Amino acid sequence: MARIGILGFLHETNTFAPGPTVLERFIEADAWPGLVEGQALLAATQDMNLAVSGFIAAMQPDGHELVPLLWCSANPSGPVSDTAFEHIVARLETLLRLSGPLDALFLDLHGSMVTETLDDAEGVLLQRLRTITGPHLPYVAALDFHAIITQAMVDQTQAMVAYHSYPHVDMAATGARAAQMLRRILAGEVFHAAWHKLDFLVSMPWQSTLGDEPAGQIMAQGRALEAPDRPEVQFIPGFPNSDTPASGPAVLAYAISPELAQAGADALLAQVRRHQSAFCGHLHTPQAALQAAAAHPAARYILADTQDNPGGGGAGDTTGIAQALLAHGISNAAVALLCDADFAQAAHQAGVGAILNMTLGGRSSPGGPPLPGPYEVLALGSGQLTGTGPFYLGCRMDLGPMTRVRVQGTDLEILVSSRKQQAADQAMFHHLGADPRDYRILVLKSSVHFRADFGALADHILVVQSPGANTADLHALPYTRLRPGVNIL
Template sequence: MKIAICEFHQETNSFNPFPSPLEDYLVFGLWEGEELLKNGNGSSALDGMIHVLEENKVQIVPTCRMWANAAGPVEAQVVEDYWKNLSRRLKEALPLDGVCISLHGATQSTASQDVCGDLLEKIRQLVGPSTILSASLDLHANITEKMLKNAEFLCGYHTYPHVDFYETGSRAASLCLQRLKNPQKPLHTRCIHLPMIAPASSYTTLFGPFSELMRHAEHFVEEKKIADFSIFQRQPWLDVGVGGSAVLTVSESDSSKLLLELARRFLNLRHSFHSDIRSVQEIIHVAENNATGKPLVLVDSADSTNAGANGDSAYILHEILRLNSSVKAALSLRCAPAVRQAFQTGVGKTGTFTIGASINSSMSAPVTLQAYVQSLHDGIYTQEGPAKRGLVNHLGPTAVLKFRNTSILVSEQLLGAGDLQLYRHHGMEPLFYQMVAVKTCTSFRASYLPVASDIIEADTPGAASSNLLTLPFRNLPKRFYPFAEIDESDLTIPKRFR
């Protein structure tokens, strides 16, 4: 049995005006051939696929992998070059029994609204109708008809914060093998679309109604009523006219009744998906009186680099300055000019720094202040997790500046923004601050929930705002929640079931 593996991963924020170039992928390395088998950290979807295939003595054909952090639409040439490389390697390996591919699922390019659907369609045309295609996807994937038509299996993460990358890759590979080993008992994927999106900060699988929905679906698997399921909350900053949130089930027999039950439960939760957003001024005042010995976490989700924003907003720093606050705070943001100046100034010296809005000046404004250069770093650190534990991030040259009681981490990149090691590795212990700002939506909860005194969502500017009604959507269908009310008649069941 011969199965190819590959990966193309990027989450797109349509409101980020800067296209994502090849350089965004170079940060994480371009892997080809045997590099796919050697370079994993043991916790990715690709690693999960490899482990399952190796355990089953499958001949693995490693092709190519490109992975980038969330950003604006991918430059069309990047996708084209990836396909040229992938198609060449797939052609050389034909015939193939299967292809296992790691995708994000919500990827837009400057030329296409459905990059993942395009790739699956091209792979299908190349390998033929008898080869099994199985993909791992983010929980925030945008499931399109093109994706459903060309892949037998689409497996989404079951956790948010995402901590089951490996397990999801394992599920995708296992379903592929099960289909190949038991052709007389084929598994079928069934899907219902829901025309809705929700702020990513408004739900989690750690607790609450969305968590209960996932547990309910897991019981169906435990009771062997279905082989697998995925519940996709479409990435809310993807402004495209195709796809939507979705519920998928995989089973040998007809699972339509269970699928419809899950879809109805999902639909009925829509009004619970909202964020309690408070002003930064209010949060700072609360933090100033924080004497718990644990940090209050200010969530700057609108500028989340995990959600495709630029991570360069200094709005929180601006408010600390405006309020003349003495709060002991830890902040982080991307600002290459401030980093360069810090290295020129030197450790232990003070200078006048202009910080923020160095990438996207349309979303926020820079702040100019006198700051002390506390430390300088190469920006290479390892995440402690639990999400992506062991992942090595490269921020580029990084500096820690001190202004009053506030420590500011400035770097060329902002990766792993919800991991405690972003601060700890650079000499900023989160537990020693009254307030810690995180530029992420929900991923931080896996790390910060056990150590935080409180977690408060902030009303800040950015391309990943939780207030979806304020964003300039142009491509969504007219009946799409929360922009219009929907009901059960808006649930769509594709005619084609695999």
């Protein structure tokens, strides 16, 4: 039986978001566990839709000795501080040295981490770990759907597998795929990689794999190219709000021969090129979205506040769509989740039924102004809840004190958290005594993940362009570091 080290270090870096992302963001819990070490890692991640959880669950029946080292993540945000990166990497290096001889290493990574001085933080991490384990220890990594593949990442691993879906309902399943690749490597098989970097960027809302979206069709075509001798043929769309020379999608294949891997990568590349022009969609202004909703009063709408999506680096506190709802007098609507720790604390001090005469949100830039009060406190919650939807399934969240309030004199309700998190699970509503089915209009601070648990509730879903750091129109971003020839779709 093998001794397999397990580690995770995840961050999706929006280089245009105000930063830096400091160490405290990795230490604290949010939707996912805070920084955890050793055997506590197993309990902290058990039964969650996370790659590390799926890998552990898949490998435990094999009887291997699993050696958990460290796992941490931080909500998408600005560049990781060099201090935070060095602190966590140094701790990983120490734990790896103390772990004793290993037969393999599993790494749960995002794949698009950028620090204040490093464009390819994962590539550097892998190189640093290799100085301890040597060049031949099998490394198998699980990656996010939005990973930015680099040559260093390919060179320093024996295999990398990325999520197939967006919304990421298959994170645990991806960990199980990584386990299967590692089983074969431990049995003596050698996999050869072939990959292509593509020369365009796709905005997050148009990367969805649901329905007839181009990404979904490409994913299916990748699966059709797979076979026992070529177990992975992947399209990895990348994170477009990252301004680095490596930014952009990739095609990555693994097979038992270089020729088989190259044939799979080439075939999927041709399919991506065939679908490339379909990666587009329409961004609605708040006014246009609300006019559409007003014109169909019997229809249910979800307005995706994509540019304030905490899952893409947004602050989670912008007020543009809420301001528009109030201006249009739209009834039976809810906004979730708006992050304002001071407001949530004040609500808890005041209690249910109290009237709060204070402003809410709008502290980040771009994103203001704050919403004026007063507000009626309808419900309070600890922020400790368990995800029940396909994306956050099993995740034991800690969002800090939460409250649900109504803007006095209206029927606009706002769900407030103390830590930013995208509204992608109905459990967030239930935690505050609300049912999302009871609202005609839901404003959800999310780009795509909300579709997994909320999509079926709506007759119409409109992606709305309102101020926020997660810019959806990539043409508006001041890229300066993309490699020559990269196009913005």
